[in-house]
Amino acid sequence: MSTARPSFKFRGGSFHALVVRPESPIEAWLADVDVLLARSPGFFAGKSVVIDVSGLSLAKQAFLGLLDELSKRDIRILGVEGANPADVDGRVPSLVRGQAERPDTAAVPAVKSPQAALVSSLLIDAPVRSGQAIVHPEGDVTIVGSVSSGAEIIAAGSIHVYGTLRGRVLAGAYGNQRARIFCRRLDAELIAIDGHYIVADEVEPHLRKAPIQAWLEGDELKIMTMN
């Protein structure tokens, strides 16, 4: 008689993680994080985050303090990159990508540009519900899904909605006349570019429920269908 053995299953897998690179001074950087979280409370929700401290030279105490501050903000830290393994204290896994040693601070500016590209546009892969506000002061916002009545998107750049737009969208909200609004189906309460807005009642009937783009010509907000 043989007893059934528990079987082990192995499989390979790869996962995406968001790499967050704190900047010095840490207090000011944390304040910026708080501003971001106040605008979009769900920004880090469900995201695995890797902290890259390779650009900083933090003492052990300051580093552990930073981890505490981030966990206080419900940011789930998957691992840390560029820290001295002795500083990590076993709190989070130390990831090695060929630079476990602290690099010279001179190397920092060279790696800054890819991060700037990373934050310049925001992709939301879910419907935006009534009462939710997405504020993105850096660049474009793309929504794969609908924007509900009572929801609001505010972006420095253009806004793209691959779904029905029922809420309010404000593109170029920080002064950008070249920003545009695109959506698959226009049913918006309000659309605005660089402060020039129109409300639902002012939208011409043939544009309602149509795929459209909106742009600014001088002081006039123009809308046309994109069939």
Added chain:
Amino acid sequence: MAQVVVVTSGKGGVGKTTSTAALGAALARAGERVVVVDFDVGLRNLDLVMGAERRVVFDLIHVVQGSARLSQALIRDKRIDTLFLLAASQTRDKDSLTDDGVERVIRELRPSFDWVICDSPAGIERGASLAMRHADLAVVVANPEVSSVRDSDRIIGLLDSTTDKAKRGEQMEKYLLLTRYDKNRAERGEMLCIEDVLEILCIPLLGIIPESKDVLHASNMGLPVTLNNPASAPARAYNDAARRLQGEQVPLVVPSDKVTLFSKLLGRRAA
């Protein structure tokens, strides 16, 4: 270990309490151990719909504040002995609900039941947010009209951001229960059709409950509609929804009041 379900909607008067009672009774009649918990402190109604209003001694607030044990506050249903009620207090308000107290009550209920069904108050304030916080699964109740659908949309946003499950980074399971649906009025364009509601809310449908006088009649009798007249159209719709909650594949049809072979079979099985 229980599944904790929150029945919520945002808007008032769409049928949360009726649905809590009907789903709870339907699950209990299928042999599951069920407790329905009224979170509408100060405006309690679930006890009336369950026909237990004259047997409430201790309530949720007593247990939350530690002045009564859970076993003292649980009221067993007179008809189905696997169905329990935890009533709300009528003399207090929602501020009496503490975070820790509610968490402890839910934790204590989990091991003894298969289903803990939390009847949320209307609104998005303290009572509603505490009712949804510990849920594993949400039943979002909506009527086919724009204000109800928009409020439900708002609630879905909160379910995805403020609940414990969302904070752990997990996805909250959400199902839509469309109540007071009138096929004829929808066809005449007097209310939203099912497709419109699903297009806005983008969550799977748990059931469609037809508008029916049986619902009001059952409430007045102090009986969940699934017990008062199991052969009625809304009772059949709730029974189907309860079976879907249990993971069964049940084809989605809107039951009508016409007596069909199906309802005869169901009625006989229930007898």
